[in-house]
Amino acid sequence: MIEAGKAYVTTNRLFVSGVRDLSQQCQGDTVISECLQRFGDSLQEMVNYHMILFDQAQRSVRQQLHNFVKEDVRKFKETKKQFDKVREDMELSLVRNAQAPRHRPHEVEEATGALTLTRKCFRHLALDYVLQINVLQAKKKFEILDSMLSFMHAQHSFFQQGYSLLHQLDPYMKKLAAELDQLVIDSAVEKREMERKHAAIQQRTLLQDFSYDEPKVEFDVDAPSGVVMEGYLFKRASNAFKTWNRRWFSIQNSQLVYQKKLKDVLTVVVDDLRLCSVKPCEDIERRFCFEVVSPTKSCMLQADSEKLRQAWVQAVQASIASAYRESPDSCYSERLDRTASPSTSSIDSATDSRERSVKGESVLQRVQNVAGNSQCGDCGQPDPRWASINLGVLLCIECSGIHRSLGVHCSKVRSLTLDSWEPELLKLMCELGNSTVNQIYEAQCEGPGGRKPTASSPRQDKEAWIKDKYVEKKFLRKPPSAPARDVPRPWRAQKCQRHHSSPRVPAARRKVRLEPILPSVAALSSAGAVERKFRRDSLFCPDELDSLFSYFDAGAAAAGPRKGAESEESSGEADGEAEAWGLADVRELHPGLLAHRAARTRDLRALAMALAHGAEVNWADAEDEGKTPLVQAVLGGSLIVCEFLLQNGADVNQRDSRGRAPLHHATLLGRTGQVCLFLKRGADQHALDHKQQDPLSIAIQEANADIVTLLRLARMAEEMREAEAPPGQPGPLAGSSPTELQYRRCIQEFISLHLEES
Incomplete structure (x- = not known):
């Protein structure tokens, strides 16, 4: 009973916690919030009363009777064992006394003396045994009565406290019942009013509906929040099927971004609007389409109406003009700092021809053509677009985020599509590749914890694998224990x-x-990025150094x-x-x-x-x-x-x-x-x-x-x-x-x- 009661109290507490959480969710409605709060407090008091009841039952019934059985009854059993042993000794003495021969006086005298001593000991133990029986019988009565009486007092206190608590709550419950009747009436009236409005709206014509409900499209370049314009657009995917998906787009901080759901991470379509152009598209089958073209890719978008398309095109153009009106020094400094960092760099100006792909082949295509680079080196996700430049592996976007969390001392992550690539770094990535690097870092991935995650594995599994692989280095081939090492x-x-x-x-x-066979450096000379300022960590301008590097290396x-x-x-x-x-x-x-x-x-x-x-x-x-x-x-x-x-x-x-x-x-x-x-x-x-x-x-x-x-x-x-x-x-x-x-x-x-x- 006590164990079941404790389980009941535990589940009852969960129920009370749920009632209180519901009260917090209904704070906008005073009636429901107050009702749930008061009822939750009362139920919590009842839970406390239950705990007191079970504690008293534990002390009065279980513990008291347990002591009676373990101490008094055990003592009685020990006395009974001693009595049985002395009784057996006395019977044995009687047998020996009866067997003593008449013509051997000394044996008769010895048997008679042993019998006398055994009888005295038996009488004493018999008296003690009878005393233990009487004491135990007497104690049994008041022990049972006392424990049950204490338990019933606890039951009386429990129900009396519960009645008192609910009696105080009774006026409020009666008042709430009256209000509930009025709420039902008000709800029925509101339902009829909504049905009447719904019927009236259905009677309007489609033309009247559009002229009445068409939203006013506005954008603000100088918005305090930084969001110039936002709304839903259809985006054409870059895969072979060219599927269209509806996404929430926004223009903010001189970037064009979108997200699938409200709480999803923003995906950057254009990193810097100064490097792109926008134009309406009339040569495709779908209506209201426009295209945003950046130096590295283009993005086809579709609005819901012609008015919305014009608004989006004007908003992008206004954002481009506003970005150029801002202070160029801060923008250049930020870009130079990102370029100087070994882990990332920014998209550079699209006005220079050296931004174009080498002989019509992009950085992504060149690096993905290396053995094993068609999928992520850590999870196998196809078409990886991120790279660890110091490890020489290609990664999917999720694994690249895990690599960034390791720190630049372990992995320096760079985008194959958004960042600029120096010729020497591009040659390095073409020389390594996922197959070569995994032969080193995954040489021994058998055994416990060595199961490689897949593209559909949860993030925590990928994170554990990447840490074991690159930080703990658990899958390296163990070196021989030779003295040379x-x-x-x-x-x-x-x-x-x-x-x-x-x-x-x-x-x-x-x-x-x-000498390993390397790609031609002359063919890579135009893959560098253009920056119009000096870098702090270099004596030369990056564009001039790239030109010098390409010439000298080739x-x-x-x-x-x-x-x-x-x-x-x-x-x-x-x-x-x-x-x-x-x-x-x-x-x-x-x-x-x-x-x-x-x-x-x-x-x-x-x-x-x-x-x-x-x-x-x-x-x-x-x-x-x-x-x-x-x-x-x-x-x-x-x-x-x-x-x-x-x-x-x-x-x-x-x-x-x-x-x-x-x-x-x-x-x-x-x-x-x-x-x-x-x-x-x-x-x-x-x-x-x-x-x-x-x-x-x-x-x-x-x-x-x-x-x-x-x-x-x-x-x-x-x-x-x-x-x-x-x-x-x-x-x-x-x-x-x-x-x-x-x-x-x-x-x-x-x-x-x-x-x-x-």
């Missing part, structure tokens, strides 16, 4: 000496083995390093070590050592594997003059490996034991494309090596005209920036001054001259 060894100890009897591998063959860098004494030595050493490394078992190397070797031999997959296994991206090999993986990538001659290391946090200004940073080595070897990349990433060209030479001095000594010109132009940009800085703000973005125009003219003449020569 305890501490980094100098890689020269891993060289395999070439036997004199073995023929030397031809240079062409070594090149095919060591032209001057293809000629190979300069033939200076030190460059020849470094190049020869790189070829010899690369040939020896090809014979070593890289699986037994320390991750830091593997990263060095992979960067030197231009093995991007092995480098990604080393970083996944915990290799420090800035680890300096003390046995090799303190060189970092980024320096090894420069010596190996791979610009893509340099970009991969920079995206994963490599320090562009870290020096070796001879005081040389990656920019020094790239200048010494004549790697013009790498010099341009390091300048773009904020390399310090004033740093001095152990010979007190900066990169410009090295370039002059090596007689490399391209790098000399590039470094001098970079210094000109730096000096111009410092000279034109406002007071108190060192190193700001340069404005459109005569000095800047002269600097840009020098850049254009420099590029044109070398393009004509090539």
